Amino acid sequence: MPEEPYNPSPIGNPSVLARRNWWQTMLVKFIGKHTPKCREMVRIVSQSMDEPMPLIMRIKKRLHFLICCWCQRYEEHLRYIHETARKFPEHADEASDITFPPDAKERIKQKLAGQSR
Amino acid sequence: MSTPDVQAAAARWVDANGECLYRYALVRVRRPEVAEDLVQETFLAGVRGYEKFGGRSSERSWLVGILKNKIVDHFRKLGRETSFTDMEFLSDEFSEKFVSVGFWDHDKGPHEWKPEPDEVMHRAEFWQTMRDCLAKLPQKVRDVFTMREMDDVPSKEISAILSITDSNLWVMLHRARMALRECLEMNWFDKPAGGTA
Numbered sequence: 001m002p003e004e005p006y007n008p009s010p011i012g013n014p015s016v017l018a019r020r021n022w023w024q025t026m027l028v029k030f031i032g033k034h035t036p037k038c039r040e041m042v043r044i045v046s047q048s049m050d051e052p053m054p055l056i057m058r059i060k061k062r063l064h065f066l067i068c069c070w071c072q073r074y075e076e077h078l079r080y081i082h083e084t085a086r087k088f089p090e091h092a093d094e095a096s097d098i099t100f101p102p103d104a105k106e107r108i109k110q111k112l113a114g115q116s117r
Numbered sequence: 118m119s120t121p122d123v124q125a126a127a128a129r130w131v132d133a134n135g136e137c138l139y140r141y142a143l144v145r146v147r148r149p150e151v152a153e154d155l156v157q158e159t160f161l162a163g164v165r166g167y168e169k170f171g172g173r174s175s176e177r178s179w180l181v182g183i184l185k186n187k188i189v190d191h192f193r194k195l196g197r198e199t200s201f202t203d204m205e206f207l208s209d210e211f212s213e214k215f216v217s218v219g220f221w222d223h224d225k226g227p228h229e230w231k232p233e234p235d236e237v238m239h240r241a242e243f244w245q246t247m248r249d250c251l252a253k254l255p256q257k258v259r260d261v262f263t264m265r266e267m268d269d270v271p272s273k274e275i276s277a278i279l280s281i282t283d284s285n286l287w288v289m290l291h292r293a294r295m296a297l298r299e300c301l302e303m304n305w306f307d308k309p310a311g312g313t314a
Contacts, residue, residue: 050287051272073228096140096144
C-alpha cells in the first residue's frame with residue numbers, strides 16, 4: 001500500500017489543475033484539503049439548484065471544480081437534466097405510445113361544448 | 118371570441134393536445150381515471166380562461182402550464198394523506214462511485230456528455246429514455262423530482278405541499294438526480310445510438 005492516501009489527481013487527470021508539476025501539486029493538495037470531498041460536493045451541487053448557496057460555498061465549489069473535472073461534469077449534467085426535464089411535459093406524446101381513450105376524448109369535448117354554451 | 122368559436126377551438130385543442138396532456142398526466146399520477154379527470158379540468162379551465170391566454174406562448178405550452186397546476190393541486194390533496202419520505206431509497210448512497218476518502222473513483226465518475234439539450238428535443242427516443250429512467254425511481258422520489266424539475270415548483274412549496282422537511286426534500290432530490298443522471302448516461306449518452314453517436 002502506498003504511504004500517501006488515495007491520489008485524487010492521477011496522471012492524465014483532465015482537470016484544469018492536476019499534479020503536473022510541483023506548484024500544481026501544492027495547489028491541488030491545498031484545494032483538496034480546504035474544499036468538500038466529491039461525495040459531499042455532489043450533494044452541494046444538487047442543493048445549489050434548489051436554494052441559493054452562501055458565497056463562501058460558491059467559491060469552494062468553483063475551486064473544487066479546478067481540481068475535479070468529474071464534479072464539474074456532474075454539475076453540467078444536472079443542469080442538462082434540469083433543462084430537458086422542464087421540456088418533458090410538452091414532449092410527453094413522444095415519450096410514450098399510450099393512447100388517450102377516444103371515448104374519454106369525446107366525453108371531454110361534450111363537456112366543453114356544454115360549458116361554453 | 119364568440120361561443121361557437123370557443124367551442125370549435127376547444128374541440129381542436131382536444132384533438133391537437135389531448136394525447137400529450139393525457140400522457141404527461143399519466144406519467145405523473147399513474148392512474149388513467151385520475152389522468153383523464155386532470156386533462157378534463159385542464160381543458161375546462163382553458164375554456165374559462167381563454168381571454169387571458171392572449172397568444173403569448175403556444176397553445177400547448179399554455180395548456181401544459183394549466184395541467185401542471187392541476188397536478189400540483191392533486192399532490193397537495195394527496196400529501197395530506199400519505200407520508201412522502203421514501204426511506205428505503207434514502208439509504209442508497211451510490212457508494213461504489215466513490216473511494217473511501219470521498220473522491221470520485223475516476224473509472225466510475227461522470228463521463229463527458231454531448232450533445233446540447235436543443236439537439237435532443239426532436240428525438241423521440243431521448244424522451245422515451247427519460248421516461249424509462251424516471252419510471253425506475255421509487256414512486257415518491259419520482260413525484261418529488263418531477264414536481265421540482267418538470268412542474269418547476271419552488272422547493273419550499275414542495276416541502277409544504279408534501280409535509281416533509283427541507284433537508285428530507287434535498288436528500289430525495291439529490292438521490293433522484295444522481296440516479297437519473299446515472300440512468301441517462303448508461304442508456305443514452307454511452308450508447309452508440311444515443312447522444313454520443
